[in-house]
Amino acid sequence: MIAASGLCSGYWDKDVLHGIDLELPSTGFTALLGPNGSGKSTLLFVLMGYLKARSGSIRIKGKDLGEYSQAELAKIIAYIPQEIHSEFDYSVLDTVLMGRFPFINFMGSYGDEDYQVAEETLRQLDLLPLKHRFVQQLSGGEKQRVYIARALVQETPFIFLDESLSQLDINYQLEIMRLLKKISLDQHKSILLISHNLNLSANYADRLLFLKDGRLLYSGSPNELMQADKLSEIFSVNLSTSLNPLSQTYNIIYP
Numbered sequence: 001m002i003a004a005s006g007l008c009s010g011y012w013d014k015d016v017l018h019g020i021d022l023e024l025p026s027t028g029f030t031a032l033l034g035p036n037g038s039g040k041s042t043l044l045f046v047l048m049g050y051l052k053a054r055s056g057s058i059r060i061k062g063k064d065l066g067e068y069s070q071a072e073l074a075k076i077i078a079y080i081p082q083e084i085h086s087e088f089d090y091s092v093l094d095t096v097l098m099g100r101f102p103f104i105n106f107m108g109s110y111g112d113e114d115y116q117v118a119e120e121t122l123r124q125l126d127l128l129p130l131k132h133r134f135v136q137q138l139s140g141g142e143k144q145r146v147y148i149a150r151a152l153v154q155e156t157p158f159i160f161l162d163e164s165l166s167q168l169d170i171n172y173q174l175e176i177m178r179l180l181k182k183i184s185l186d187q188h189k190s191i192l193l194i195s196h197n198l199n200l201s202a203n204y205a206d207r208l209l210f211l212k213d214g215r216l217l218y219s220g221s222p223n224e225l226m227q228a229d230k231l232s233e234i235f236s237v238n239l240s241t242s243l244n245p246l247s248q249t250y251n252i253i254y255p
Contacts (some may be wrong), residue, residue: 006056029199141172
């Protein structure tokens with residue numbers, strides 16, 4: 001479990017997060033939601049140790065975050081950023097193998113086990129036929145599956161994703177959400193996804209976290225939080241919800 005208490009952090013002389021208290025369970029699918037600028041990405045950076053907390057504490061598996069080395073954290077949390085840019089294009093297999101960097105041998109090269117883990121993960125995500133293709137030749141959904149595969153071969157209990165659906169068409173968004181749900185269930189991983197799609201998050205995530213102005217306003221199940229009064233408070237707009245007959249989860253409805 002990852003637990004934060006009284007967490008405050010920010011950039012330069014400005015606080016972005018204010019007194020965050022949260023617990024991220026060891027398994028399950030959690031969606032982190034809220035208006036633009038509410039501190040969602042900042043919260044991920046602090047939980048991963050990329051950005052220092054100004055006050056408060058973060059404990060991972062019962063141990064203070066500061067007691068972990070970066071190499072140790074890389075075996076606990078895998079991170080998929082919002083955008084991935086590279087001056088060079090790599091094959092699907094080479095890209096996925098990059099996720100094995102915490103396990104690389106003292107010679108700085110991949111071993112047989114690294115290739116076996118990568119190949120098996122590619123098979124699980126239906127990417128094996130594409131392993132020699134260059135990533136930039138792939139569709140948006142295929143690219144996201146490659147980056148998820150790279151995170152999976154890192155063999156971490158936690159996977160964080162920062163708005164990984166924002167550039168995808170709805171068919172790919174559905175594909176990735178179903179995949180993340182399956183991974184959380186089948187591999188007993190804890191997935192934390194930043195998203196702006198409230199309905200998709202409600203239909204697939206086990207738990208929602210709502211940030212506003214750097215404060216955690218609500219944490220709970222989709223049906224607890226996808227209520228008109230709470231959503232209107234968070235997003236400062238009048239919203240209506242109705243029970244989705246297929247998912248049995250409350251969704252936003254539009255006039």
